[in-house]
Amino acid sequence: TNHFTFDPGFMSTAACESKITYIDGDKGILLHRGYPIEQLAQHSDYLEVCYLLLNGELPSAREKAQFVDIIKNHTMVHEQLKSFFNGFRRDAHPMAVMCGVVGALSAFYHDSLDITKPRHREVSAMRLIAKMPTIAAMAYKYSLGEPMMYPRNNLSYAENFLHMMFGSPCEPDKPINPVLARAIDRIFILHADHEQNASTSTVRLAGSSGANPFACIAAGIAALWGPAHGGANEAVLNMLEEIGSVEHIERFIAKAKDPNDPFRLMGFGHRVYKSFDPRAQVMKRTCDAVLTELGIDDPQLELAVRLEEIALADPYFKERNLYPNVDFYSGIILKAIGIPTSMFTVIFALARTVGWISHWQEMLSAPYKIGRPRQLYTGSALRDFVPLERRN
Numbered sequence: 001t002n003h004f005t006f007d008p009g010f011m012s013t014a015a016c017e018s019k020i021t022y023i024d025g026d027k028g029i030l031l032h033r034g035y036p037i038e039q040l041a042q043h044s045d046y047l048e049v050c051y052l053l054l055n056g057e058l059p060s061a062r063e064k065a066q067f068v069d070i071i072k073n074h075t076m077v078h079e080q081l082k083s084f085f086n087g088f089r090r091d092a093h094p095m096a097v098m099c100g101v102v103g104a105l106s107a108f109y110h111d112s113l114d115i116t117k118p119r120h121r122e123v124s125a126m127r128l129i130a131k132m133p134t135i136a137a138m139a140y141k142y143s144l145g146e147p148m149m150y151p152r153n154n155l156s157y158a159e160n161f162l163h164m165m166f167g168s169p170c171e172p173d174k175p176i177n178p179v180l181a182r183a184i185d186r187i188f189i190l191h192a193d194h195e196q197n198a199s200t201s202t203v204r205l206a207g208s209s210g211a212n213p214f215a216c217i218a219a220g221i222a223a224l225w226g227p228a229h230g231g232a233n234e235a236v237l238n239m240l241e242e243i244g245s246v247e248h249i250e251r252f253i254a255k256a257k258d259p260n261d262p263f264r265l266m267g268f269g270h271r272v273y274k275s276f277d278p279r280a281q282v283m284k285r286t287c288d289a290v291l292t293e294l295g296i297d298d299p300q301l302e303l304a305v306r307l308e309e310i311a312l313a314d315p316y317f318k319e320r321n322l323y324p325n326v327d328f329y330s331g332i333i334l335k336a337i338g339i340p341t342s343m344f345t346v347i348f349a350l351a352r353t354v355g356w357i358s359h360w361q362e363m364l365s366a367p368y369k370i371g372r373p374r375q376l377y378t379g380s381a382l383r384d385f386v387p388l389e390r391r392n
């Protein structure tokens with residue numbers, strides 16, 4: 001007997017109300033608090049978008065300066081947190097490190113455990129936004145065996161991230177390329193929120209039990225890791241590597257179309273966008289700017305562009321509304337900047353942290369219930385226990 005709506009994959013279930021992000025997948029529209037993503041990517045910066053997502057309005061000049069100041073106050077991590085990195089193999093996947101270290105923050109900030117107080121929730125949100133770049137860069141430096149870099153608060157959020165990733169104590173004032181910093185800032189903006197995707201829903205579900213915000217964000221990072229979600233940008237580069245050159249594209253397109261072959265074109269298709277992904281369009285322009293700046297004639301970009309052309313002209317992809325998504329181009333930008341593939345999903349996690357924490361805050365700021373889906377049971381009917389000696 002079916003008392004429940006059966007909706008595997010939540011294709012048609014709205015699990016909450018939200019005022020944060022609006023998506024019209026058929027028209028390719030993405031709005032944060034009403035503002036189109038294209039305008040935010042063009043005219044705003046990541047910390048301003050963070051303020052907007054968290055608070056609902058764009059900040060005044062004074063509010064913005066205050067917000068940036070608070071974030072800068074929290075960019076360092078507890079010295080003891082460094083010991084956590086030493087527990088990992090140097091060749092550990094940095095997402096494995098992120099799941100552990102971000103979850104471990106709850107061991108450092110005891111006020112985060114009492115989520116009933118709004119000021120505790122607020123300071124946890126600020127700590128997360130401020131510390132994610134530091135922790136992400138520490139994971140990278142640890143993998144290289146290089147000294148971890150302290151944040152520099154005279155830099156912007158994106159510049160500081162590049163400083164901690166690529167800086168060295170021998171050259172503490174090495175200038176940061178502004179075109180690359182702007183590109184990283186755009187990548188952060190374009191990944192900042194995307195309503196109830198798998199990782200955000202995970203954060204809400206974990207949060208609905210009253211778990212602390214660092215534990216909830218660690219759960220979000222875990223959900224993001226998969227190749228069908230945040231792992232896609234890494235998978236795009238691995239796929240381009242596997243395809244190798246333009247003459248092999250047709251063979252891989254055929255594999256992607258074969259219903260008996262699990263291979264899919266990574267960076268193509270989206271659960272919600274069925275005409276185009278507005279983020280992918282901005283990303284493509286940013287990608288061009290970065291490659292022009294660096295003067296890189298990247299054969300992988302040429303391969304990506306040809307792949308896109310061939311796929312878009314193919315009826316299989318047209319009929320199923322499969323278009324390049326945000327991850328298709330972000331991978332190429334990150335590669336050009338010199339960021340290794342294994343860090344791509346970490347950067348997605350860093351940028352999405354504000355979305356996760358905004359949804360968590362929104363949920364906790366109004367009456368809510370613990371998330372508890374039901375199921376359609378398809379197992380055995382009632383039966384009697386069989387003692388071991390009578391089982392065959």
Ligand code: CMC
Nearest residue numbers: 227228229230232256264265266267268269270271320325
């Ligand atoms: N390549 C080839 N065929 C595909 C692809 C693809 N990338 N995506 C979907 N299809 C086919 C699929 O085989 C199915 O065909 P048929 O109807 O003949 O069985 C049809 O299109 C519908 O696919 P679906 O799996 O039912 O669609 P979904 O909404 O459940 O999946 C998706 C969405 C993003 C998981 C999927 O398109 C996919 O696996 N894409 C590749 C991975 C990727 O790029 N993910 C990043 C998503 S955007 C960033 C993020 O949210 O993190």
